[in-house]
Amino acid sequence: MALSTEILFQPVTIGSLTLPNRVVMAPMTRSHCPGGVPTAAVADYYARRAAHDVGLIITEGVLIEDPAAGGYPDCPVIYGREALEGWRLVIDRVHAAGGRIMPQIWHVGEVHRLGAPPNAHLPGLGPSEVRDGDQVVVRAMDEADIERVVAAFADAARNAREIGFDGVEIHGAHGYLIDQFLWEQTNRREDAFGGDFTRRLRFAEEVVKAVRGAVGDNFPVVFRFSQWKPQDYSARLAPTPELLAALLLPLKEAGVDWFHASSRRYHEPEFPGSGLNLAGWAKAITNSPTISVGSVGLDDVSWMEANAAGLEPLLERLLGNEFELVAVGRALLADYAWARKVREGRFSELIPYTRAALSSLN
Numbered sequence: 001m002a003l004s005t006e007i008l009f010q011p012v013t014i015g016s017l018t019l020p021n022r023v024v025m026a027p028m029t030r031s032h033c034p035g036g037v038p039t040a041a042v043a044d045y046y047a048r049r050a051a052h053d054v055g056l057i058i059t060e061g062v063l064i065e066d067p068a069a070g071g072y073p074d075c076p077v078i079y080g081r082e083a084l085e086g087w088r089l090v091i092d093r094v095h096a097a098g099g100r101i102m103p104q105i106w107h108v109g110e111v112h113r114l115g116a117p118p119n120a121h122l123p124g125l126g127p128s129e130v131r132d133g134d135q136v137v138v139r140a141m142d143e144a145d146i147e148r149v150v151a152a153f154a155d156a157a158r159n160a161r162e163i164g165f166d167g168v169e170i171h172g173a174h175g176y177l178i179d180q181f182l183w184e185q186t187n188r189r190e191d192a193f194g195g196d197f198t199r200r201l202r203f204a205e206e207v208v209k210a211v212r213g214a215v216g217d218n219f220p221v222v223f224r225f226s227q228w229k230p231q232d233y234s235a236r237l238a239p240t241p242e243l244l245a246a247l248l249l250p251l252k253e254a255g256v257d258w259f260h261a262s263s264r265r266y267h268e269p270e271f272p273g274s275g276l277n278l279a280g281w282a283k284a285i286t287n288s289p290t291i292s293v294g295s296v297g298l299d300d301v302s303w304m305e306a307n308a309a310g311l312e313p314l315l316e317r318l319l320g321n322e323f324e325l326v327a328v329g330r331a332l333l334a335d336y337a338w339a340r341k342v343r344e345g346r347f348s349e350l351i352p353y354t355r356a357a358l359s360s361l362n
């Protein structure tokens with residue numbers, strides 16, 4: 001490899017937070033928290049990565065306090081004594097290993113359907129009603145629902161700060177509740193929270209403002225957004241730089257400190273006429289710190305192999321100051337020592353990503 005990986009492993013100070021390096025663990029749902037409570041095995045899982053040179057961990061999606069917030073089994077929550085105690089242990093272990101950690105706070109919105117776990121008797125909540133035949137499987141949120149869910153995001157962030165997390169990431173990506181409000185195909189409202197781009201943005205703005213109000217200044221608030229949706233990888237929330245600015249600048253104004261630009265391949269230019277990726281554009285538009293993500297350390301063809309040479313374009317972009325931080329997902333699931341091995345140039349020892357890594361909590 002021609003370029004040194006040194007830039008990945010330099011400490012970086014962003015606002016009030018100093019990170020030991022630029023490697024971030026991407027948020028990944030693991031479904032290993034029965035009853036919503038992170039166990040000692042979850043603490044081990046995160047601490048192992050912190051001990052092997054992951055500078056910042058963004059946890060798996062963590063549910064805010066709303067009975068319809070979840071859509072998958074055994075996801076953690078961020079309220080109630082038991083779960084908060086579980087998180088305290090995770091935080092202590094990660095800090096003791098030299099890492100930093102933020103929870104990703106999450107409401108799945110209409111992904112939860114009547115009949116689905118964890119609260120099968122409840123319909124989902126979303127910007128617009130969804131029916132299955134005669135049955136309402138997702139209820140359109142009224143203003144009281146909106147107020148309650150916004151407050152639950154704020155409470156989650158307050159809890160995060162109180163128990164010692166280093167910041168909080170709001171999950172505004174991947175077709176979940178906040179993104180459902182943003183996207184015209186899922187938001188068919190005709191009130192102040194639906195209609196044109198500015199009105200569809202209002203729910204996200206309210207969440208950010210409430211979160212900022214709950215945590216005060218000097219506590220990083222990160223907003224994760226994506227163009228793509230799980231049901232449509234080619235979807236584009238902001239098809240032009242102008243619309244991306246219309247999305248991000250009001251969110252910055254509302255209180256976002258950093259943006260986490262979720263793309264599936266970090267090396268793909270986002271808009272014609274420039275090599276910048278989504279995080280690069282987010283930074284150019286907002287002048288805020290950004291996190292890039294997508295297929296770092298994975299072979300682009302098979303999506304299944306850790307691959308050293310593949311880091312070269314990433315290092316070039318980092319050296320060009322296109323974004324501050326780099327999140328790594330699947331490569332870090334497969335190999336908890338991924339960052340340590342990259343730092344030490346032990347590329348031949350990297351463990352290739354396979355589907356088996358999805359179910360293990362090693």
Ligand SMILES: Cc1cc2nc3c(=O)[nH]c(=O)nc-3n(C[C@H](O)[C@H](O)[C@H](O)COP(=O)(O)O)c2cc1C
Nearest residue numbers: 026027028029060061262293294295296328329330
């Ligand atoms: C098993 C798994 C679970 C994931 N869960 C989440 C999640 O809870 N929240 C989120 O924002 N993204 C989630 N993602 C997306 C990742 O954060 C990341 O953006 C994606 O995997 C691309 O990065 P990678 O190519 O390095 O894996 C998940 C990905 C995987 C593989």
